[in-house]
Amino acid sequence: MSARIHPTAIVEEGVIIGDRTSVWDNVHIRGPGTRIGSDCIVGEKSYIAYGVEIADRVKINAMVYICNAVTIERGVMISASTTFTNDRFPRSTTPDLSELRSSAPDEHTLPTRVREGATIGAACTVGCNLEIGRFAMVGMGSLVTRSIPDFHLAVGSPARSIGCVCRCGEPFLRFSPGAPPPDQKDIACSSCSLRYSVQDGRVIELNPPV
Numbered sequence: 001m002s003a004r005i006h007p008t009a010i011v012e013e014g015v016i017i018g019d020r021t022s023v024w025d026n027v028h029i030r031g032p033g034t035r036i037g038s039d040c041i042v043g044e045k046s047y048i049a050y051g052v053e054i055a056d057r058v059k060i061n062a063m064v065y066i067c068n069a070v071t072i073e074r075g076v077m078i079s080a081s082t083t084f085t086n087d088r089f090p091r092s093t094t095p096d097l098s099e100l101r102s103s104a105p106d107e108h109t110l111p112t113r114v115r116e117g118a119t120i121g122a123a124c125t126v127g128c129n130l131e132i133g134r135f136a137m138v139g140m141g142s143l144v145t146r147s148i149p150d151f152h153l154a155v156g157s158p159a160r161s162i163g164c165v166c167r168c169g170e171p172f173l174r175f176s177p178g179a180p181p182p183d184q185k186d187i188a189c190s191s192c193s194l195r196y197s198v199q200d201g202r203v204i205e206l207n208p209p210v
Helices: none
Strands: 070-072 112-114 130-132 152-155 160-165 171-174 184-188 195-199 202-205
Touching: 171 184
Parallel strands: 070 112, 112 130
Antiparallel strands: 152 160, 160 171, 184 195, 195 202
């Protein structure tokens, strides 16, 4: 088995790509140190920096920018035109403007991790030094400036939780933006019947699939 690489894609030395992964037209994947797992899709015109870790079965749509220090766990979906960042206070030059700052990672480079099963909607901007939780969902056009808990649905600029979502993607609980979700001992997804408990804002799976 091997990856499928479009002839217009640029894959630099030191990049490892897993079996059955498809890299589409005009993608640029920097090396060294970038790892992309098996059964992934990297959509056209996307950019992946060096040192990025992407696990198995990840979908990356068109025109996505993934910078250094980003880790993406298995089963994540990143929709079109999403941009990741890794520096809260970026500058082009040294303070005296005499030379360009290096693009290499330094003490200002902060990590971001997207946990398994999460979805990031189209045209989102994701800050740094944060996590997007397991099976969380970020609505399209959102600006993510703080971590999002597991199974939470977050929207807006800045993104705030407005509900909880099932593994299947359907919301099973809604609440006011920024408010803590109400406690629920046992609540079922109306679409797939998976069940959850919500305690102090934390979502607990009661019958996760094996």
